Amino acid sequence: MAEYFGVKVEDIFNTMQERFRPEGAQGVDASFGYDITGEGKWKLSVKNGKMTIEKTDDLSGCCVVTVTDGETFVGVNVGKVDGMSAFTSGKLKAEGDLGALGKTAKMFRKFTQAKKEMSVRDYLLDMFGTVEKRFRPAAAEGVDAVFAFDLGGDYGGQWSVIIKDKTCKVIDKIDGKPTTKLEFIDAKDYVDFSLGKIDAQSLLGAARAAVVGDINLVMKWGEFFEKYVDPMAGDVKEQELLVLKKTISVNQRFATGPYMGRFLRALKDKKIIGTKCPKCGRIQLPAREICAECRVRSDEWVEVGPKGQVRYMDYAYYASPDPLTGETRETPYGSIHIRLDGCKGNETFTHFIRRDQIDRIERGWNEKSGTRVRPVWNENRTGSFKDILYFEIDE
Numbered sequence: 001m002a003e004y005f006g007v008k009v010e011d012i013f014n015t016m017q018e019r020f021r022p023e024g025a026q027g028v029d030a031s032f033g034y035d036i037t038g039e040g041k042w043k044l045s046v047k048n049g050k051m052t053i054e055k056t057d058d059l060s061g062c063c064v065v066t067v068t069d070g071e072t073f074v075g076v077n078v079g080k081v082d083g084m085s086a087f088t089s090g091k092l093k094a095e096g097d098l099g100a101l102g103k104t105a106k107m108f109r110k111f112t113q114a115k116k117e118m119s120v121r122d123y124l125l126d127m128f129g130t131v132e133k134r135f136r137p138a139a140a141e142g143v144d145a146v147f148a149f150d151l152g153g154d155y156g157g158q159w160s161v162i163i164k165d166k167t168c169k170v171i172d173k174i175d176g177k178p179t180t181k182l183e184f185i186d187a188k189d190y191v192d193f194s195l196g197k198i199d200a201q202s203l204l205g206a207a208r209a210a211v212v213g214d215i216n217l218v219m220k221w222g223e224f225f226e227k228y229v230d231p232m233a234g235d236v237k238e239q240e241l242l243v244l245k246k247t248i249s250v251n252q253r254f255a256t257g258p259y260m261g262r263f264l265r266a267l268k269d270k271k272i273i274g275t276k277c278p279k280c281g282r283i284q285l286p287a288r289e290i291c292a293e294c295r296v297r298s299d300e301w302v303e304v305g306p307k308g309q310v311r312y313m314d315y316a317y318y319a320s321p322d323p324l325t326g327e328t329r330e331t332p333y334g335s336i337h338i339r340l341d342g343c344k345g346n347e348t349f350t351h352f353i354r355r356d357q358i359d360r361i362e363r364g365w366n367e368k369s370g371t372r373v374r375p376v377w378n379e380n381r382t383g384s385f386k387d388i389l390y391f392e393i394d395e
Contacts, residue, residue, distance in 0.1 A: 002039075004074040006231060007113055009039040012077050013053060015111060022049040024106035032104060033062035037069045046107065064096030077111045084317055099355055102331045118232060120155040123191045127228055128159050128170055134226035135168035143224070145217055148178035149190070156187035163224065180213035194228050262301075263287040267387035270377055272340060272349065276300040285340070285349045304349075305340030307394055309370035311348050312337040313361050334358040336391060338373060351375075354392040361393075 002008070013034075031045040043062065044053045059065055066073075072091045075081025086092040094101050118126075128149075140163050147161040160178060162169045174181070184190040185208050192198045193209075203209035211218055256264065259275065263286045266273045274283045275298035277291035283302060284291065291298050314335045321328050333355060337348040353361055353373070364370025372394040381387040 002070060004071040005078050005080045005113075007074050007078055007111075009036050009070045009073060012074060012111055013042050013055070016044065016053055016108060017051065019109040019111065020051045021107055021109060024108075025049055025051065025103075028103055028107070030063045030100055031061050032101070033059035033065035034073075035059065035065055035067045036073050037067075039070045039073075044104075051107070062096065063100045064094055064098065066092065066094055066101065068092040078113060088315075097356075098332055098358065099330060120153070120188045120191050123194075124151070124155065124157065124187060126231060127191070127194055128161075128172075130228065131161055131170050131225065132168050134228065135163075136224055136226065137166040137168075139223045140166055140168070145179040145214075146176070147218075147221070148174045148181040150174065150181060150183045151187035151190050152184060153186040153188060156184070168224075178213065180211065180215070180217050182218065183210045183212065184208065195230055257289070259287045259289050264383045264385075264387075266303075267385075268381040268383050270306065270375075270381075271303055272305045272375075273301055273303050274343075274347075276302050282345075283343050283347045285343070285347065302342065304342035305338075305375070307372065307374045308338040308340035308343070308349070309364050310336050310353075310361055310373055311339050311346070311364040311370055313353065313358075313363055315358070330355075332358070334361065336361065336373070338391065339364065339370070351388060352390045354390050357393050 025046050026049065028046045029048075031043055034042040034044070036042075040055055041057055041059055042053060043056050043059055044051065068086070068091060072081055072086050076083045076086060076092070083092070087094075144164050146163075149159045149161075151157055151159075157172065158174045160171050160174050162171070182190075184193075184203075189198065189203055189208055193200060193203060200209070204211075263273055272285070273287060274285040275287040275289070276283050277294055277296065277298045278300065279294040279296050280291065282291060282293060283304060284298060285304070287298075287301070289297060315332050316329075316335050317331045334353040334357075335350065336353045337350050339346075339348050343349075354376070360371070362369065362371045373391040374394040375388045375391050378387050378389050
């Protein structure tokens with residue numbers, strides 16, 4: 001099997017049993033599937049605080065199946081690939097109950113790569129192999145240059161980094177006449193220099209390194225490329241996180257003001273009201289005394305909704321804590337911006353969509369598009385934002 005970031009896909013699954021946290025799997029009775037393109041399929045089952053995993057082509061009965069490629073799967077687990085970016089770009093897909101998938105994060109300790117020794121040659125191949133990925137096109141606008149590297153010693157070699165038209169290419173030779181060339185007597189010095197173990201002034205002063213050509217261009221290398229990260233630097237033992245859940249009670253009360261107070265009181269009667277600007281006609285939700293755009297007082301009250309169209313929706317993966325209870329919201333959840341009936345343009349009201357309907361929401365690209373939604377009211381309304389539990393599709 002192929003390795004990605006020095007780890008095989010099987011390494012992730014083979015360590016799941018020892019990384020399993022029974023306390024994080026309380027109340028979970030489900031199977032989770034993993035379809036890793038070109039690597040195989042795995043089925044993970046959890047019941048009564050115990051976990052089993054098998055490699056199988058039968059993923060039936062799984063509440064959710066994660067579909068991705070080996071590099072993305074390993075990258076997310078070792079922290080080299082951002083999970084949110086992989087999800088939004090389509091490299092990682094979840095077919096089934098997204099809420100159930102979110103529970104797996106609590107069931108396993110973070111995967112830690114087994115420490116491996118890297119030779120000078122290993123470092124060189126990794127350094128030049130990641131140059132193109134670390135390239136910053138925006139910082140290299142108008143740059144047309146060739147950086148050559150002539151590294152001596154038993155493990156050395158020659159490389160050229162070519163920058164032109166905001167693109168970057170690496171070749172394993174020195175071709176033609178480079179703009180600037182870095183020469184190192186021993187390739188190990190270049191590795192130590194790149195890892196920050198030795199400074200350039202010491203190497204140049206000791207005649208162990210030299211720059212031929214435009215030295216000012218060499219000084220800009222850090223602008224054109226992200227800093228190289230040592231693959232071995234992250235091998236530290238994971239610390240146990242201790243959590244003490246406690247509701248903080250502060251003997252204080254905070255007034256919301258007459259406008260917000262009237263807006264919240266209306267929720268008790270299943271009404272959504274806002275203030276209308278006398279100058280631009282903009283409806284403000286929640287209600288405010290002053291128009292945010294015209295800076296004039298808004299005294300006219302209007303009732304809108306309660307149904308409307310979704311204009312935007314964000315997939316939220318941050319488990320934000322409730323400031324009153326300290327409890328965290330289950331992720332992912334959908335934060336929607338609704339243009340309630342009676343409103344126009346971007347006069348939107350922000351709330352949450354029903355969890356099992358997140359993937360069915362269509363954002364509003366124009367005045368006529370956008371999924372129609374309606375509020376689901378709390379039976380016991382007290383005049384707070386929680387009087388609306390969430391919105392659901394108006395079917």
